[in-house]
Amino acid sequence: MTNLTEPQQQAVDHFEGPLMVLAGPGSGKTRVITHRIAKLLARGVAPNSILALTFTNKAAREMAERVDSLLNGVRVEVSTFHRFCARLLRRFHDHVGLKNNFTILDSSDQVALVRAIMKDVGFDTTTHDPRRILNRISKARNDLITAEDFRMQHEERVGDLLDAVVYEVFPEYERLLLHNNCVDFDALLLHVVDMLSGNDELREYLDLQFRFVLVDEYQDTNLAQYRIVRALSQHCPNLCATGDPDQSIYGWRGARPENIVQFEQDFGGTKIVSLDQNFRSTASIVRCADQLISHNPRRHRNALHTDNEEGPPVRMRVYSDGEMEANEIAAEIAELVNSGKRKYSDFAVFYRVNALSRSVETALSRHQVPFQVASGFSFYERAEVRDLIGYLRLIENSSDDVAFVRIVNRPARGIGDKTVQRLTEYARQNGVSLLDAAAKAADIPSLTARSRKPLKGFSDLIHKLQKKAESGNVRKLLERLIDEIDYFKLWKDENDEVDTDRKANIYELLRAAELYEDAQEDAEHPPSLQGFLELAGLTSEADSVDEHKGAVTLMTMHAAKGLEFPVVFVLGVESGLIPHERAIRDGDPASFQEERRLLFVAVTRAMEELNLTQTRQRDFRGVRRYTIASPFIPEMEMEVVAEDDQPAPQMRQPSALDEFVIKAKQRYQAAQSVPTAPKIMSAADLEKKLAAMKAGSAPDDAAGAAGDKGIEADRLRPASFVVESIGQMEAPATSTDADSLFAAGRPVRHPRYGRGVVLEASEGGSRATVTVLFEADDREETFVTAHCPLQPIGAG
């Protein structure tokens, strides 16, 4: 395609004033953006007054490259939101109370910090998962709810048990971040929002500097990002947003697709261009995708269409289990490549959850097929890498107590928990950082005699390395560091796979430092420790995916957005996976629809061939369970093939499911309006309540369990309602419950599967698992074994 279509051309030609490009999948969006930038430049707009914002580094890089190839040598600022904010904060740090050398916390540091605060305030970190606390905090912050806002809101009505913890932890978390001269991902954005809203002079300065702002994947912006973009487009409202509400898949992390509507309201006279012609996929794939997404209620989008050829039909294949599924896929890829029909890089395998990648990896290795995994676990998150990064962070930012705690005893140098505790106490009383406190170890009476020397030694080491760091040569600094702490010695076993692996990672880190320095050579900023840390903190594994690497690509459906491959496999199209169990359980139709969009995104990555797969049984957390086909399957026109010798399964009719969603919605809304008590529980009350619940039933199943147990339901917001679930039953949790309520042979009822009989009930710790035989309504001759929330019926 060399010529632009009419609507594409319109978007490119639009000059000043707000522009919204609604771009369906494969409609040439990136091309429009890059051409538009080129056109702006041709019109005499200075390159440095253009700012393009993306969500991922990969998208940023790609866009920059394409602009560069269109007009070689021209540098336009293309950056991710987070990186852009980091850079602004370096320049204007004093507006928000940071120092210029602030460091970026990674996600496990965030958890560590929350955990530390919880312990400090007196919450038990085993009854409340710090990650969930952090999640809530993050959610609130995404909506620009400050710690004070949160507290005020919760003076007025009771949240659930977690909120009571958040209530205490949230303010402290923010305070400590600032105190440590640290930011987390959210804070990066929030500080910029504060900065721009609190200082109109600065806002206007930046507004005028970035006269033309482009935002990609606009449907994924959260409130903070929206505010930033808007603040930069007041005086010069030349904002161009591209997005697709049908590809909004980040609601869970605060994305607001409604920002699209908001945009039109906030900016008068917005020009709207809609791109609906798909240039990527065959007609059968486009049709399939359109059928799927048309099941979502939509407001202002046209149907997708294409002039491409029909292509082979979309296929759904059914395998007996996950192993077979992975093996057959691997075998097919191997065969198509060996016969010369395809190359490895033509293929991509998508899945809903990272856990599913393993079976495919194993199978591909067995068939000697090269592959790359865009895993959720980033290189920079491996323990050994994070240790070294922790050192670097402390070297750069002496106040980074989180980093200090992480590395002070790694490798072990005789500084245990107790010592760190005493040190923290001292540091707090004297208002100094842990590193400063360590330097003064000799003068701290509470310390034991034998902990003083290693502490002093540690602080001396850091100071020494800080001097070394001034040169800006990160690789040399790293080498010196590794040498000083004799880091390789920790993993010296040549025969141990883990050890060699870790060593390799360390070498890779050294290599990354080298690459960074090379890349910085001709950039405007010289290489620095700060720059390297920023790179490490804001880079994810998905960024390293290279479509032309000559390998099959494995990734989650989320990570797949924005990419395209000739042949796509989508694994595990099963109820509970896609839609994910949690999306079903929370009963909110919005979550269910987001799952549908997610599948839509996955499906529209395929250019020529699309294969969906499903199994009859799948192993999950060590348990083999029967599956149920995804309710999305009957929504699409495709060929269903059973690859084992069983008959193809019958698909559930969507109408029945829709009814379920409607009912769920009603129940969900009913749950929202449950009256709540006026006061938040105190920490002491909370612990009491918890103890009571531990003895009676599990805390999170507030509605059903609490009601049954006579716990005042009005003090707890019912957390979950089950539409259908094939997950494990997580409540009631004591052996008494499991034994008496779910004794073998006991008749039970499930909201969807109807009557069944208990096969066995087992409990371990706070978990009870009940296995029930149901006569499933949609598979007449098969029995489905399900673990699910149940209501005992009849007498015991």
Next chain:
DNA sequence: CCGACTACTGTTTTT
């Protein structure tokens, strides 16, 4: 204070 062992719990998705 350290390391080895046990018990328990559960990531859906990510900048």
Next chain:
DNA sequence: CAGTAGTCGG
């Protein structure tokens, strides 16, 4: 199943 928080003996 697998990763880890927590416990216990040295």
